[in-house]
Amino acid sequence: MATEALEQRMAMLDGNPRVSATRREQIQRLLADRVPEARVDVQTRLSRLTLVPRRGRPAALGLALHSGGHTRTALGPGSYAEVSLRANELRIKGRLDLLTISASHVDIVDHKTGREDPDHLDQLRFYGVLWENDLAANPSRMPMGELTVAYPATDITIQSPDASELDRITQSIKSRVRAADEQIEADPPVATTGPHCVQCPVRSICPAYWDSMNHDPTSVAPNSWFDFEGIVGDQNGAKSWWLLDRFGSRRVLLLRIASGAELAQGQRLRLLGIRRDHDPGVDGIVATLTTTSESFILSGEIAGTR
Ligand code: SF4
Secondary structure, rough: HHHHHHHHHHOOOEEEEEEEEOHHHHHHHHHHHHHHHHHHHHHHHHHOOOOOOOOOOOHHHHHHEEEOOOEEEEOOEEEEEEEEEEEEOOEEEEEEEEEOOOEEEEEEOOOOOOOOOHHHHHHHHHHHHHHHOOOOOOOOOOOOEEEEEEOOEEEEEOOOOOOOOHHHHHHHHHHHHHHHHHHHHHOOOOOOOOOOHOOOOOHOOOOOHHHHHHHHHHHHOOOOOEEEEEEEEEEEEEEEEEEEEOOOEEEEEEEEEEOOEEEOOEEEEEEEEEEEOOOOOOOOOEEOOOOEEEEEEEOOEEEOOO
């Protein structure tokens, strides 16, 4: 099952211009090495779950096919994995890991791989509001029972929010949706920087990310990965260049090239996912543009990125 899931996930990378064939192979190898670990994790989690067979529902996950499209229908008793819910009036949607509907209530389980975090409980409450307000999946307004965050070794279960708490969360969601509307409609749209930016696939072209966040390599620990914007200075060796700061006024780091990239003096670059290295023989910070790093030229030319 874990191997099959890995194959499905890897197929999602096919055709992605930012993932070369070499990189795809590396990812596949790294993840395949972790399949035994994933298998144990899945077995442990399954041993703690009670799954209820679905009865009398011909359409899996509450989807019925009509006229070539999907129409969402009421969910009947049983367990549903990865079920999509949508609260049209609130303009929110989400996908729940596991929903189990009994004769009197519905229990929700959300699986997490990381450490315990109170935000995970807020996410469960959000799912509760979603369930309450999805009038297609839950037309009879079936009440919630237990909400559980399942971590690798333990579960945390809370009772469903009461009416006043549900109302408070609903009001908070409405005001956040309103605020998001205002930010999106602003010209230009508001960019909200924060720790989430390191996961953002468009950070290479986001001025707010480069202008307002700290990209000082001196604060990066050896063997850690970071992003950097600078100008290519003097060549140091066959495969290494000094990089200057954004203003071209001082040397900031020595960049070694482990990928096929070729640099040219004067290029202004944005580098994503370079690795800080330790080299006592170099008077300055050393970093490596690895085969997994990405380089974007703001001016000048570069050949063989990644
Ligand atoms: S990098 Fe820019 S666009 Fe991406 S999440 Fe951060 S602020 Fe938003």
